[in-house]
Amino acid sequence: MNSKIEHKPVLLNEVLKYVLPPNPETFADVTLGLAGHTKAVLEKYPALKAAVGIDKDGEILKYSEERCSDPRLKRFKAAASDILSVMNKAGLSGFDGILADLGVSSYQLNAPQRGFSFMNSGLLDMRMDQEFGATAADLVNNLDEQELAKIFFEYGEEKFSRKIAKLIVEKRAVKPIETTEELAQIAMDSIPAKEKNRMKIHPATKIFQALRIKVNGELDELSAFLPAALEALNPGGRLTVISFHSLEDRIVKQFFNRMKQGCVCPPKFPICTCGKKPVIEVLTSKAIFAEDSEIEENPRARSARLRSCRKLPEGPVS
Numbered sequence: 001m002n003s004k005i006e007h008k009p010v011l012l013n014e015v016l017k018y019v020l021p022p023n024p025e026t027f028a029d030v031t032l033g034l035a036g037h038t039k040a041v042l043e044k045y046p047a048l049k050a051a052v053g054i055d056k057d058g059e060i061l062k063y064s065e066e067r068c069s070d071p072r073l074k075r076f077k078a079a080a081s082d083i084l085s086v087m088n089k090a091g092l093s094g095f096d097g098i099l100a101d102l103g104v105s106s107y108q109l110n111a112p113q114r115g116f117s118f119m120n121s122g123l124l125d126m127r128m129d130q131e132f133g134a135t136a137a138d139l140v141n142n143l144d145e146q147e148l149a150k151i152f153f154e155y156g157e158e159k160f161s162r163k164i165a166k167l168i169v170e171k172r173a174v175k176p177i178e179t180t181e182e183l184a185q186i187a188m189d190s191i192p193a194k195e196k197n198r199m200k201i202h203p204a205t206k207i208f209q210a211l212r213i214k215v216n217g218e219l220d221e222l223s224a225f226l227p228a229a230l231e232a233l234n235p236g237g238r239l240t241v242i243s244f245h246s247l248e249d250r251i252v253k254q255f256f257n258r259m260k261q262g263c264v265c266p267p268k269f270p271i272c273t274c275g276k277k278p279v280i281e282v283l284t285s286k287a288i289f290a291e292d293s294e295i296e297e298n299p300r301a302r303s304a305r306l307r308s309c310r311k312l313p314e315g316p317v318s
Contacts, residue, residue, distance in 0.1 A: 007067070007106045009036030010301040011242055014288050015099060016044055018308035019240045024096035028052040028087070028232070030080035030225065033060060033105035035068035041099075042070045052090050054078050056128040056216075060107055081224035083232045094234035100225065101242040103304065104212070116212060118184035118204045124177070126208075126215045136211040140183065141176050145169045155219070155247065156210030164190040164207055183207070209245065222248060226255045230279065233311040238283070240308040249287060252307050256282050259309070280309040 009015070015037050020027060024045060029038040032053035042051060051073045055061050058077045065075075076086045080100055087095070108114050112122030115136060124137035140148070145165045152161035167190045168177065177183055187204035188196070196203055213219060229239050243249040259279040263272040290301035 007034045007036050008298040008300075009040065010101070010103065010298065010304040011288070011290055011294070011306050012037065012040055014306050015240060015242070016040060018283055018306070019099050019238060020045065020097035021236050021238055021310070023047075025049045026051070026092055026095045026097075026234075028054065028083060028095045028098045029101075030054045030083055030098060030229070031101045032064055032075065033101065034107055035064040035073070037099055037101060038073060039068040039070070041097075042068070042072060048072060050074070050090070050092060052076065052086060052092070052095070054080060054083065054086055057105075057108070057130070059130065060105060063107060079221060079225075081221055081228055083225065083228050087232050094237065095232055096234055096237045098229045098233060098237070098239050099242075100229070100240070102218070102222065102248050103242065103244045103300070106300075112180075115180050116208070118180050118202065118208055121179055121181040124180055124183060124211075126212045128216045134215065136183075136215050137176070137178055139211060139214060140168060141172050151214050152207050152210045154210070155213040156206035156208075157246070158206040158210065160191050160195070161207075166190075180208075213247070219247060219251065222251050223255075226252070230259065230311060235311055235313040237311050238308055239280075239311070240306065242304055242306050244303045244305075249305055249307070253287070256280065256307060256309050278312055280311055283308040283310055 019041060025048065027041055027048060032038060032055040035053060038051060038053055042048060053064065053073055053075045055077065056079050061075050061077055074090055076089065078086050104116050109117045112120035115122050115125035124135060124140060126136040127133055148165035148168060149161045152158040152164055158164065164187055167186050171177060171186055184204040187207050191203045233239060241252045243252055260282050262276060262278045263274055264276050265272050265274050284307050287305035287307055289305055295302050
């Protein structure tokens with residue numbers, strides 16, 4: 001890896017504020033990436049006994065060693081939702097803090113061969129785990145027009161999803177669509193000029209997001225991770241999640257709201273018969289966004305939003 005790749009962890013001050021309770025002993029970063037957040041956590045908490053770094057991307061796990069060589073940090077190639085099995089492998093009984101930064105890492109975005117960004121011409125891959133699963137090119141060249149349009153609309157909230165899907169099918173009939181550059185150009189050509197002039201983002205942004213989510217099963221993975229994370233937390237431990245678009249944030253928000261809810265008996269019941277108690281206390285009343293000064297230094301922080309909660313002493317996770 002080019003060690004000069006600039007890596008600025010987003011919302012770092014906010015992460016350090018919320019991610020751990022007082023006097024923590026254990027911490028997990030389930031999307032380790034280049035270890036920017038974890039390095040800062042380890043520096044802030046010299047008495048922290050153990051940290052676990054999890055990432056599906058084996059390549060980036062190796063590169064993270066250049067950024068953070070702290071002996072307290074153990075790395076594991078796994079999905080975030082595998083946190084309980086990783087916890088057992090690490091010989092730990094629970095975590096005082098768990099962090100999930102759901103964005104694509106700087107390295108992945110800047111590596112043309114990974115195919116995550118239309119800013120660099122490379123093969124359409126987009127897999128977090130390069131040893132498993134279909135690539136973005138496989139989807140683009142094999143799914144039918146309706147399936148592609150559905151992916152672009154549901155996972156990218158792209159209003160020109162049908163136009164883009166239609167042009168993809170026309171273009172691939174001539175030759176397979178293999179590169180990020182080709183796909184980005186199709187998106188450009190599909191959107192009316194008047195609309196493009198009004199857009200604040202690149203016309204390919206939403207379809208690249210949609211394909212990445214589909215390729216990696218990101219929303220299903222997030223839904224599986226959240227309850228597993230709560231189970232892995234020690235009482236009083238904290239779960240902090242940074243998301244980058246409304247689909248992810250909605251899942252986190254709804255999960256937090258469900259877990260903080262107590263009695264669900266009808267209002268007319270004189271006493272509680274359901275026995276349901278809150279599992280968490282939400283620490284962030286609403287999503288926290290980056291300050292203008294951070295966005296100016298790190299444009300990637302523009303869409304980042306953070307939510308955090310604390311696990312209460314009792315209560316099943318469901």
